[in-house]
Amino acid sequence: MNAARLVFALWLTLCCALAQADVVKVRAFDDIIESGVLKVAMYENFPPYSYQHEGEPRGVDVELAHKLAEGLGLTLQVLWVTPDETLDDDLRNFIWKGHYLRPDVLADVMLRVPYDREFAYKRNELGEVINELVVMFGPYQRERWQAAYDERRIDEVPSVAIFQYHPIGVEVDSVPSFYLSSVFEGRLAKNTHHYPSVSQAFAAMQQGEVDATMAMRGEVEWLLHQASDDHLKLAENAYPNMGKQVWDLGMAVHESNRQLAYALEEVLEPLILDGELEKLYTRHGLTYELPGLYQDVESDVAGN
Incomplete structure (x- = not known):
């Protein structure tokens, strides 16, 4: 078998192996x-x-x-x-x-x-x-998106526009991250703090680093359930210009x-x-x- 045929045979064997794999x-x-x-x-x-x-x-x-x-x-x-x-x-x-x-x-x-x-x-x-x-x-x-807040630092959350004046924590590269950084022509971006996970964003709210957090409702409710803190509340707000909520x-x-x-x-x-x-x-x-x-x-x- 000459070199060209040997190379072709090896190539064919490799292709068959990859196809099987x-x-x-x-x-x-x-x-x-x-x-x-x-x-x-x-x-x-x-x-x-x-x-x-x-x-x-x-x-x-x-x-x-x-x-x-x-x-x-x-x-x-x-x-x-x-x-x-x-x-x-x-x-x-x-x-x-x-x-x-x-x-x-x-x-x-x-x-x-x-x-x-x-x-x-x-x-x-x-x-x-x-x-x-x-x-x-x-x-x-x-499922739906949901914000939670600490009533000791925010009286209520009638709209996400309030986060122009209060910091909020979100998971990095999440839908809430992109949304809050861009809505209202980016006016909330400076108060949107990013964390590696939802639980870390929630912990930041508990520790006073931020006044609120936003994630999927199930994630937020579970963390509230675990925290057992009456001062932490679910927000009753909608999310303008968010798309699928x-x-x-x-x-x-x-x-x-x-x-x-x-x-x-x-x-x-x-x-x-x-x-x-x-x-x-x-x-x-x-x-x-x-x-x-x-x-x-x-x-x-x-x-x-």
């Missing part, structure tokens, strides 16, 4: 049931939704995942997700392709995925659907595993309609808000 087997519904285990992807270090306490998974999403697994007669295996640059990347890494550092690790289902038609059918610059290999389903919670969260599976999605929906719906999910959130000090799909159901029931 790039194929990750998605478990079929029957295989999942036979295994006795439901693999659920959840974000790590993301209280109150999913986190570890003394090495054990904790949080409302973890408890929901346990209930979903039990409803299918399975035990739960948590696959911790470290956020990539975008949610599209997270779905690729854990639902349909696998991460290059962990190519053999795929979840059966991922929680805390936006239940949003616009996101589900988002297209790239070539007009291709970015998440065509993913099915998003099962909305289970409505309220959104629904659900689950995602590989598009070939719709049978799993249908089975999970059958377990989820009674948890929502019978109030079990609301009780779960209440135990964590959180407000539970029905996703839009079930608010429509309640409206229809009330109308009849």
